[in-house]
Amino acid sequence: MVGNPVQVARVYNNRGVDELVFIDIFATTQKRKINLKLVADVIKECYMPIAIGGGIETIADINDLLKIGADKVIIKTKALVDSDFIKEAVAFYGSQCISIAVDAYKTSEGYKIFNHLDIDKSLDDYVQEMIDCKVGEFVLVSVDKDGMMNGFDIELINYVENITNIPIIASGGGGNIEHYNELFSKTNVLAVGSASIFHFTQYTPLDIKNELKKINIPVRI
Amino acid sequence: MVSIIDYGMGNVASVQKALNFLNVKSVITNDHSVIKDSSVILLPGVGSFAQGMENLNERNLVNLLTEEVMIKQKPFLGICLGMQLIMExxxxxxxxxxxxxxxxxxxxxxxxxxxxxxMGWNNIKVFNKKYFNNLDNSNFYFIHSYHVKTTNYQDVAATVNYGIDVVASVQKGNIFATQFHPEKSQAAGLLLLKTFFDLNA
Structure with missing residues (x-):
C-alpha cells in the first residue's frame, strides 16, 4: 500500500472493492508484530472482507487480528518452518480463516518459494504441505511479475491451479485492462488481487470489474 | 440493547461496527446477567463447529442462550458459525x-x-421476505466449508447456489440467521441488518 493505509482503505470501501488484503511484508524480517492499532484503524473503514498478514506466529496473534475484525489471516514464514502450527490454526479457526501466501519465483529447477530465511522449498512441496494442513486459500504472488504491471504470470497461475482445488487469489502483474482479460480467459482462477494498478494508474477497481463483466466474467458490480 | 455473544470465536468487532453504523446499541459480552437483560441476542462466529460448542459450554452459555431464545423468545440473529451452531x-x-x-x-x-x-460474493435466492425485502438476488459475502441442511424447508429464508443450492439463511419465529456475513457485505448487508433491527430492537 502506498500512502496512508486508512485513507486508502476508505476509498476502496467506497469503490465497492470485494476484499481488502493488508500485509505487513516487513513484520517477520524486522522481528516484530504487525501494528494492531493501524490494522484496527484500517478495518474500521471497511464493510467488506479483510485478510491480514505479517508476522503471525501464534494462535494468540491470529486471535488478536480476528478480535479487531479480520476475517482471514495470511501466513507465510511460519508456514514454511512449522506446518504443524498451520494444522493447529486450521483446527482452531477453520480452513476458511487460514490463507497462505505463496510467493513463487521461477528457477532452473522449477518454481521455488521466495523467503528471507534461505529455505530452499519448491512450490510443489509447499503447496502440497499446505493442502495437507487443509488451509482455506492461497494468495499466490508471482515474485517475478509483482509490481511490474506488465501482465499476470499465466504459466505460474495455471501451474498452481492444476495442483490444487483450494481457492487462489492470483496477484502480481496487473497493469491494464487487457491483463485482466487475459488472466480470466487463460486461467480458471476466480479471484485477482491488485495494488499497483490502483496506486499508479487512473484505473479503479470498478473500471476493471466493468470490463470483465463485458466479457461475461461473473463480477459483483 | 443487543448482546453480541463473546465466546472467543472471532469476528465480534466487525459485527459491532456495523451495528454502531446503524445506531443500534450493543454490547460484546458473555456475562450472564447482561445477556438476560438484553432485548436481542446476536451470535456471531468464525471457526469450527466443535470448538464453537466447546467455547459456549466453557462459558456455561448453552442453557442460558437456549432459555433466552427458545423460552423467552427473544429475537435472535446468528451469523456464519452462529447459524450453524443453532442446528442439531x-x-x-x-x-x-x-x-x-x-x-x-x-x-x-x-x-x-x-x-x-x-469463499466469495454470491447472489442469493430469497424464499422468506421478512428481512430480505428488496434484497432478492443481492450479493452477499460467503466464507464457509460446511453448510446447513434443515429438516424442514419452511425454515429456509434464502439459498445460494454453489454447485448445489445450499441454505444461505434460516428464519423461524424469533430466530433469524445467515450463513453469509451481512457485516461484510457492504450496502446489501447493512440494509439486511437495518431491517432486522428496525423490526426487533
Missing part, C-alpha cells in the same frame, strides 16, 4: 451436538469441481 448436529472436525433450536444438521461441502471453502 455438526461434523467439523468431528460429529458434535449443536444448540438444536432448528431441526437439521451441518455438513461438509462434497463438491468435485468447485473450490472449497466456498
Amino acid at each position: 448436529n455438526g461434523h467439523e472436525p468431528y460429529e458434535c451436538k449443536g444448540l438444536g433450536w432448528i431441526e437439521g444438521e451441518v455438513q461438509k461441502f462434497e463438491l468435485l469441481d468447485l473450490n472449497i471453502p466456498h
